[in-house]
Structure formats: structure tokens, C-alpha cells
Amino acid sequence: MGKIRKLTCIVCPRGCDMEIALGDGGKVVSVSGNACKRGAAYAQDECTHPRRTVTSTVRLSDGRVLAVKTESTIPKELIFEVMKEINSTVARSDLKIGDVIIENVSGTGVNVVATANA
Amino acid sequence: MNVDLVIIGGGPAGMAAAVAARKSGLEDILILERDEALGGILRQCIHNGFGLHRFGEELTGPEYAYRYEKEVVDLGIPFLTGTTVVDIDKNRRVTAMSAERGIFTIDAKAIILAMGCRERPKGALNIAGTRPAGIYTAGTAQKFVNMKGYMPGKDVVILGSGDIGLIMARRMTLEGAKVHAVCELMPYSGGLARNIEQCLNDFNIPLKLSHTVVDIKGKDRVTGVVIAKVDENRRPIKETEELIPCDTLLLSCGLIPENELTKKAGITLDRVTGGAVVDGSRECDVEGIFACGNVLHVHDLVDYVSEEAEIAGRAAVKYIRGEKLRTNEIRVDVDGKVRYTVPKLISEAEDTKLYFRVGSVMRDVSVVVREGERVLLKKKKQKLAPAEMETVTLTKEMIESIDSGSISISVE
16 A cells, blocks of 8 residues: 655745655655646656755865865755765865865765865 | 945845845845854754755754855855954944954944844853853753864753754754653643654653753762652642763753844834834844844744745835835734734735744644735644744735735634
């Protein structure tokens, strides 16, 4: 028998309350309550393999810190592994916004990039 | 020094106002910024979620700020950083100072106030107990972690569920701290639903609604806080007191528009928003002075700050050129369920978006705008919450049809 899962969408500040009907093996049968297509895609991901964008700071060689993010979402269960790799990195102090700092972080296939100019 | 348009504050509001003014054809603009760089509070808001409305993509705070900073620079709009405005008057004379120039005055044809807001400090919260090290506002902690690279503590309790508090709960957790609880005095959260989900639920951080901090323990450093459930009158219930050992208490208990300069110019402030009373163009009741962004009323989305700042920027240019038209002023009254609207006055017959906030969580209701008994507009809403700013748009035709000088907005 199917189950209903309730989720608050995190795609945008509207924060839609969604209901997801799950079928056999946790497969998403239908999504309701979402105001847009991105919400449905989020619900699909969230019920199968949740993903998140990680934002943090990286230490620069001159001692300052610089804001960074994963260029796209990474598997939620790898958040702390990604954080560990970011925190063990020392980056150049002349980075520009958008520069890649870590390629393929924690084997996710996603790069960590600078979100500000150093 | 004489400048056509002086903009006080180089955060998202000030930058967007400057860009809009320049694109309306005004040459002589000067932005005055107190910090060492443009960008305002966005510089320390390194999390994502900005810009979905404005740019159709999800940006971090510094990325959002950079888009506007780049435009300011590309358009050649002059700005001074490290410059603090200490006075303005109703004749639009601005007194500022910086290490480089000392004290100097600028006579402006128009001023845009874009100074932003401040966090409610611990002194305003009346928490009993000692005053050891380890108590910070969430924004101060955010600056330490994100700008300076220091962690303010390891075991954290957060009082207040404003968005900055929720964001900092996640941020501290990512950097290895243990966040024991977020306590919220009210029975609902002060932050966005998405932030409860992705900042607390993702990390199993408990949100304790109708809870507050009743005592702070520790001599030199915080050693714990006592929390308690509150009754419907927000009074702590003694039997529910619980000691949580911790070394840090973060406060996220509301933001207050920073209007010290506004008061000096003799501008009337709204008691509910803490910001100036403005008309649709965001002009204050002192001629030629406009306000936008968090100094006017606290926003939850920077996208709306940019939108509002553009209105102020364009209107200031019209004012300088003597093109600002005034029809009769229409006052917007609220019913209490709607706490306030910005603008509070409508003085021009053009499409006008009313931004408003409600006082409690309401479901399946309608927002109704009336002139007397006549319904101008009715909009159904699935959910309204104090943490989420709402809008209704009055068309030019609706405004032209109003002849009594006031309208009302209510939730039914």
C-alpha cells in the first residue's frame, strides 16, 4: 500500500506544503501542494535521494576566509564529508568570484567555487 | 559640495536605488557607505536562496551583492566607502565623515535613505541571570564565522527563530558546533518555512515553540541557560524549566530599522514598522527625502528590497527634475490582522503594490481592499504568516476611482 509523505519545499521562499503519494518501493506516484515544477522535482529527489547545496568559507593562504559554495547540489548524506574537505583546503588569496577551488569535491562530481572576490 | 542625489548606505537597497536613478538618466549621484566595501549585510550572508524572484536563479548573498556592485562600477556611479553619515537635516544637507576627508558636508537635491536595520540587542530582551562572555546576536556570530573565520562557541542555544538564527543554527552545525535548541517565544516561527526545513530539520535541531530563556548561568563564560515553556500570555511556566549546559547563546529576536538619521531630519516614523511613513514613491513627509529597504521596513527577501529601491531611485530623479506629480493623498488603513502596509499613503495615480504583514498565522482567508463598503480588490490566500511579507497590487484605474481619501485593507 502507498504512503503519504508531507514535505515543506525548500526551493524558494514561498515554502509550499506538499503532499507526496508514495507507491511500492517508495516510488513517487504524485505530488500535490506545490506551486511550480521545481517543487515537484525537489519532492522527487527528496523522496529518493535528497540533495543540498553546501555554502561555507574556505581559508586563504593569507589567513582570511572567503565565501564558497558547491556549484550545484550534492547528496545530503555527504554534507559533512564535503565540509571536511573544504575545511582542510587552503586557497590562493587572489581568487575571483566563480573560480573553482575544489574540483569534484568528495567524489560528488560537483566543484566548490568562490562566491566572492578575495 | 553639491550633489544631485545622495544615497546613504551601499547595501542592496542603496545600490539598486543608485542603478535605477542612473538608468533614469541622472548623472550626479553619490553613494555613502560606512563599511569598507559595498554590499551591506549580504557580504556576510554566504548562504544561498537569494535572487530567485529577481534573477530567476538561486544565488548566495555575496553573489547577489556582486551583481549590483558590478553594475554600480560599470555605470561609473561614484561611491565613498569608510564614510559615515552623522547628520542630515530637512534642507537635505548631509554631514559625513571619513578617515581620509575628515568631516564634510554635502548639499543634496534629493536624499535616499538606505541604512538598513539592526538586530534587537540583549539589553532589550530583559533576560535574568549573569552577563558572561558567550552571548551574541546571531548576526554578530555570522560576521565572526563568515567574515573573520572565528567560531564563537561549541555548544549553542539560540533564542528566537528569525531567519538569521535559523541560518546560524545550520552554519554553526556545519562548522562542528552542537546546537542544542532554538527557542521561540511565540507559538509560530519568526523565520521562513524553508529555513525550518533545511536549517533545523536537516540536522535534527529541535525548534521549541512557546519557549524562552529565563536565566543565563556562568561567571566569566556562559555555562548554561535555563529555558521554560510559556503560557498563552507568554509568561514562563516554572514547572517546565530545564537547564541546558552550553557555552554560547545566540539571539535572533527581531530586526529594527536604523532610523537615527531619519529622526534628525524630522521625518515622521510609523510606530509599527519603525521606518518612515512614505507614499507610493517612497518619499517621506520631508520633501525630497526617500527611503527604501530595511530602513523603511524589515524585508524577508532581498529581491523585494531591490524592487522597492528602484521605485525610490526613479522617484528621486523625477523629484529632482520637478516632474513628481501629486494628486490627492489616499491613506491606507489596516484592520489589526494586517499590521501595516508600505506605502501607507498613495499620492500618485499609478499601479501600486502594497506590501504588508499580518499579525498571526491564518489559513484559507481573503485579503480585501475596500473604499468604505465598496470592494476594490479581493485576493484568496491559502496561508498568511507574520514571517512572510505579502503583496497586493492596486491598479491605476482602482486608484483613480477612489474619492474619499482613504481605503482599508483587511483579512477575512
